Amino acid sequence: MKTDIILAGVGGQGILSIAAIVGAAALGKGWNLKQAETHGMSQRGGAVMSHLRISDQPISSDLIPLGGADVILSVEPMESLRYLPWLSSGGWLVTNSTVFDNIPNYPDINAITEEILKLPHAVLLDADTIARDLGNARGSNMVMLGAAAPFLGLEREEITGAIGMIFRRKGEEIVRANIAAFDAGYAHSSNRAAR
Amino acid sequence: MQKNLLLGAEAIAQGAIDGGISGVYAYPGTPSTEITEYIQVNPEALRRGIHRTWSVNEKTAYEAALGMSYAGKKSLVCMKHVGLNVAADPFMNSCVTGVNGGLVLAVADDPSMHSSQNEQDSRFYGKFGMVPVLEPSNQQEAYDMTYEGLELSEKLKLPVVLRITTRLAHSRSGVVSRPLKEENQLLLPANPKQFLLLPAFARRYYQNLLSKQEEIVRLSEQSPWNRLLPGTDSALGIICCGLTYNYLMENFRESHCPYSVLKITQYPLPASLVRNLEASCEEILVLEEGFPLVEEQLASFFGKGTPVWGRLNGKLPRAGELNPDHVARALGKSVHEGFPVPSLVAGRPPALCQGCGHQDLYFALNEAIESIGHGRVFSDIGCYTLGALQPYDSIDTCVDMGASVTMAKGAADAGIQPAFAVIGDSTFTHSGITGLLDCVIEKSNVNVIVLDNEAVAMTGGQDSSARGRIEDICAGVGVSEDHIRVVVPLKKNHAQMVSVIRQEMEYQGVSVIIARRPCLQKLAREKREKARQGE
Numbered sequence: 001m002k003t004d005i006i007l008a009g010v011g012g013q014g015i016l017s018i019a020a021i022v023g024a025a026a027l028g029k030g031w032n033l034k035q036a037e038t039h040g041m042s043q044r045g046g047a048v049m050s051h052l053r054i055s056d057q058p059i060s061s062d063l064i065p066l067g068g069a070d071v072i073l074s075v076e077p078m079e080s081l082r083y084l085p086w087l088s089s090g091g092w093l094v095t096n097s098t099v100f101d102n103i104p105n106y107p108d109i110n111a112i113t114e115e116i117l118k119l120p121h122a123v124l125l126d127a128d129t130i131a132r133d134l135g136n137a138r139g140s141n142m143v144m145l146g147a148a149a150p151f152l153g154l155e156r157e158e159i160t161g162a163i164g165m166i167f168r169r170k171g172e173e174i175v176r177a178n179i180a181a182f183d184a185g186y187a188h189s190s191n192r193a194a195r
Numbered sequence: 196m197q198k199n200l201l202l203g204a205e206a207i208a209q210g211a212i213d214g215g216i217s218g219v220y221a222y223p224g225t226p227s228t229e230i231t232e233y234i235q236v237n238p239e240a241l242r243r244g245i246h247r248t249w250s251v252n253e254k255t256a257y258e259a260a261l262g263m264s265y266a267g268k269k270s271l272v273c274m275k276h277v278g279l280n281v282a283a284d285p286f287m288n289s290c291v292t293g294v295n296g297g298l299v300l301a302v303a304d305d306p307s308m309h310s311s312q313n314e315q316d317s318r319f320y321g322k323f324g325m326v327p328v329l330e331p332s333n334q335q336e337a338y339d340m341t342y343e344g345l346e347l348s349e350k351l352k353l354p355v356v357l358r359i360t361t362r363l364a365h366s367r368s369g370v371v372s373r374p375l376k377e378e379n380q381l382l383l384p385a386n387p388k389q390f391l392l393l394p395a396f397a398r399r400y401y402q403n404l405l406s407k408q409e410e411i412v413r414l415s416e417q418s419p420w421n422r423l424l425p426g427t428d429s430a431l432g433i434i435c436c437g438l439t440y441n442y443l444m445e446n447f448r449e450s451h452c453p454y455s456v457l458k459i460t461q462y463p464l465p466a467s468l469v470r471n472l473e474a475s476c477e478e479i480l481v482l483e484e485g486f487p488l489v490e491e492q493l494a495s496f497f498g499k500g501t502p503v504w505g506r507l508n509g510k511l512p513r514a515g516e517l518n519p520d521h522v523a524r525a526l527g528k529s530v531h532e533g534f535p536v537p538s539l540v541a542g543r544p545p546a547l548c549q550g551c552g553h554q555d556l557y558f559a560l561n562e563a564i565e566s567i568g569h570g571r572v573f574s575d576i577g578c579y580t581l582g583a584l585q586p587y588d589s590i591d592t593c594v595d596m597g598a599s600v601t602m603a604k605g606a607a608d609a610g611i612q613p614a615f616a617v618i619g620d621s622t623f624t625h626s627g628i629t630g631l632l633d634c635v636i637e638k639s640n641v642n643v644i645v646l647d648n649e650a651v652a653m654t655g656g657q658d659s660s661a662r663g664r665i666e667d668i669c670a671g672v673g674v675s676e677d678h679i680r681v682v683v684p685l686k687k688n689h690a691q692m693v694s695v696i697r698q699e700m701e702y703q704g705v706s707v708i709i710a711r712r713p714c715l716q717k718l719a720r721e722k723r724e725k726a727r728q729g730e
Contacts, residue, residue: 034366036365038309039226039228040310043545044547044653046546062363063519066533067533081537082536088533108539
């Protein structure tokens with residue numbers, strides 16, 4: 001059993017916090033993990049990605065081969081498309097629809113949406129609005145993690161347990177709010193996954 | 196056994212702490228920065244009082260580490276690949292003096308230049324200095340090799356190079372620790388003149404280094420890190436250096452690799468293992484991250500024309516970082532790309548943060564020099580290098596740390612007057628001060644602009660050695676105090692900044708304009724840190 005995940009976003013959007021939770025959940029059940037991150041110059045508002053690999057078997061490469069990713073989880077719509085060569089034919093693309101526009105030539109969002117929905121397995125959701133409606137405006141990454149959760153090969157409780165662990169220091173209230181955000185994302189795509 | 200989830204860089208740090216270092220010396224540089232940062236907050240390092248303050252540059256870092264070794268204690272010195280160019284003088288000569296306490300040089304290369312000016316391969320420095328090089332293939336080996344590298348250094352009385360690349364430095368995996376070792380006691384070198392390279396001594400010590408070469412090859416050949424894994428198909432033999440072994444194995448997830456594989460993680464080349472591989476196969480494929488160091492050596496190694504494939508003959512790309520797909524193609528396996536990237540996807544390069552003071556200074560500089568034209572702003576390495584891009588287009592060069600000041604001087608000597616040097620505060624103390632002295636001595640018509648955000652910002656906001664010292668340094672070097680100006684780069688100060696720059700432009704001599712406003716990222720981080728401590 002293995003899940004290879006490409007995490008995508010813009011430097012500063014906090015994709016590594018998602019990676020930390022998935023990693024903790026995987027380690028919690030005794031799985032192996034390799035997670036290659038982007039540090040350095042790109043973190044200044046550039047495109048960033050992380051290869052996250054979890055498996056009950058030993059993992060060789062820190063990098064996922066082309067066509068090998070089970071999931072692309074992106075917190076920004078255009079960024080979700082940048083790494084499509086890595087997506088396996090049966091893999092899922094899960095992305096936030098909220099645009100992060102820090103370049104002069106950002107493409108038309110409708111065209112982006114069209115490209116996303118062309119894929120055989122795509123989940124597109126407005127995680128920022130969902131998080132805001134829950135009163136947790138900073139929880140959009142947790143909504144996104146929830147939306148990807150049915151495709152990660154991990155149980156819901158394994159991930160919520162990891163959220164509890166990672167945010168424990170920030171107090172019960174933050175943990176509860178983040179799990180609520182996670183569940184909202186989870187509810188959004190669990191019916192998709194069941195199809 | 197308890198596994199800790201560590202970046203490759205952090206695994207080196209933990210290995211060094213557990214291996215009993217008394218000090219880490221470093222200047223921040225991607226992808227090596229996290230080694231030192233890990234030690235700076237590690238509870239055991241704090242309890243022991245391990246030295247962990249940033250050095251002013253890689254040369255001072257290396258020399259301080261060597262001083263700690265002189266005193267009999269173990270030390271770790273860390274830098275990025277181009278940092279080793281700065282530290283090359285002490286490094287090369289320390290190979291001749293040898294060490295007293297164990298000394299490991301952890302150097303992180305950046306193939307594909309994710310955050311660098313070139314992709315030079317530090318294994319060449321190890322070969323150049325004739326000392327052992329360790330190249331871990333994964334995070335666990337990064338830990339183990341640092342731990343054992345300190346022992347190896349003390350045993351051979353030579354510095355040991357630990358070479359990693361971006362991918363390993365910035366990838367996390369589980370790492371098992373070993374028992375914590377004691378630090379060394381103070382102990383002067385047995386030979387009190389060991390570190391005295393007067394020519395008469397240096398010749399003797401160099402002979403001593405040469406005489407150790409057979410032993411360090413033998414150690415490579417016997418190293419448990421270098422392994423020959425026999426295969427069943429003699430058509431090909433594969434040499435995997437460092438983490439390329441993982442890329443090979445990724446291609447045999449569901450089957451066994453039929454070819455003999457020589458995994459190399461300790462240099463110099465284990466000659467006998469290479470010969471054994473060659474004897475068992477018809478052709479050799481070399482997988483190595485960086486330059487074709489092994490491939491070049493093998494091209495003339497066997498004398499009977501065994502074909503050697505790699506980066507030099509198109510089997511693998513000549514430049515850039517390798518990955519499992521490159522290796523698949525080299526093995527003749529097909530690669531199945533998932534879906535094409537739609538043509539509408541636009542590039543998203545890094546950019547200065549919204550509200551960063553560098554922006555305000557650049558807009559002022561552009562206006563101030565509009566009348567005298569382009570091509571006279573020499574710059575340097577840091578966040579502010581992004582000022583070369585739109586919408587600023589303010590700077591014309593970025594070559595190496597400190598080159599802004601000295602290139603501006605040379606250009607001014609040639610007739611480009613006034614010339615500007617735009618340099619960050621930390622880059623200024625790293626390598627700008629000596630160039631400024633050159634300017635002062637010759638009264639060069641150079642305007643130095645120090646972008647002072649009181650941090651080493653690009654690498655994550657480490658403390659800058661320049662903080663609170665720039666005016667004194669400039670005055671001390673001999674810049675006239677009338678021409679050391681301080682401005683606050685804010686939009687509302689635009690007209691004043693333009694005016695100050697114009698005034699200094701008129702002055703026929705050396706001026707320094709310090710544009711001082713703290714890095715927003717660092718401020719935000721410090722605020723978060725305070726909030727956390729307040730909990």
